[in-house]
Amino acid sequence: MSDQEKDLVERVLSGDTAAFEPLIAPYRKPLLGLAYRMARNSEDAREITQDAFLRAFKYLRNFDADKSFKNWIYKIVIHAARNFQNKKAKEGRVVASGPVKEAAARGSLGPERGLERRELRSRLMDCLNVLTPREKEVFLLRDIEDLSIRESARILGCSAISVRVHLSAARGKIRERIKIRHPELMEGKK
Amino acid sequence: MNCRRMKKNIPLVSGGGLSAKKGQRIRAHLDRCPGCGQEAREFEAALKAAKSLAAADPPEDWSEAEWRKMMAAIASKKIGRRRVLVSIPSKPVLAGGLALVLVAAGAFFLLKKPANEPGRPRSPSALVSPSQVRPEEPSSVTIVSKETGLKIMWFFNKDLDLEKFGK
DSSP states (O other): OOHHHHHHHHHHHTTOGGGHHHHHGGGHHHHHHHHHHHHSSHHHHHHHHHHHHHHHHHTGGGSOTTSOHHHHHHHHHHHHHHHHHHHHHHHTOOOSOOHHHHHHHTTTSOHHHHHHHHHHHHHHHHHHTTSOHHHHHHHIIIIISOOOHHHHHHHHTSOHHHHHHHHHHHHHHHHHHHHHHOHHHHTTOO | OOHHHHHHHHHHHHHSOSOHHHHHHHHHHHHHOHHHHHHHHHHHHHHHHHHHHHHHSOOOOOOHHHHHHHHHHHHTSOOOOOOOOOOOOOHHHHHHHHHHHHHHHHHHHHHOOOSSOTTSOOOHHHHSOGGGOOOOOOEEEEEEOTTTOOEEEEEEOTTSOBOOTTO
């Protein structure tokens, strides 16, 4: 953890709650991206990330300053996303991408751009759908978020070996899926 | 390294995830073997495609006004107290504790004298009538784990028989 982050954590804990925003701002987009890939739509991703930020603030006193703040906050987002999906599954709601919600959320984009985005998203989701939940988490952290094996292991609370095993399986499945269903992507076309 | 072993490592070498030394060894094989080389290129292309798909579809971010509103709402909450959780001891500590208990139990059974062995003189306390028995403090063995603080107490009577609770 950087000295700046340590200082911000101390400031928040000593009552300067405005210091929380600069503390989490660098992780805003990556965390939202991670939640988006896990939840499969922007609206749910924002809900998950907001919940994670709130939890991070609430439990900041439990954060060990000798450890990485980045890993800690990623861990919270992963847990928030899992809880969200479990909750949705219990309620019987469909976790898959919601075209109606997304269309509303992306109202600002032109129809062509919106269609193109939806197409891209459906291809990526189609690839991610073949993965188990753990494989998906490992793949997203390591290959999409570009975290190291060790960081991914710490976030997921497992060993580096376990991450490697799941990562290998995930990459194999993604390759098969792209090769069979989207061979044009292998040739560099979108 | 043969091709069969190589297949297991290709997904990891293609996207990173192996040590430099192992990666180098595998890359040397990939340069020599066209089949494995082709598979590695496919993995790289698939990974690149997945990354570019993800990059081309970013999530809808909060507007600055929404973000500020959310931050203000969070900042208005109270920070919780530090949670004092009963920490679960690590595996080596648990294993140590279990080993200690097993050793103690083994020692107990080895040192224990048979109570009513035929032909063996009974202990003096067993020869006196119940009215003459003086209430005595039972002897006990206490084992305390330094790591966990777990305390195990065993109470024995004069014959080194394990005392039952409630007696």
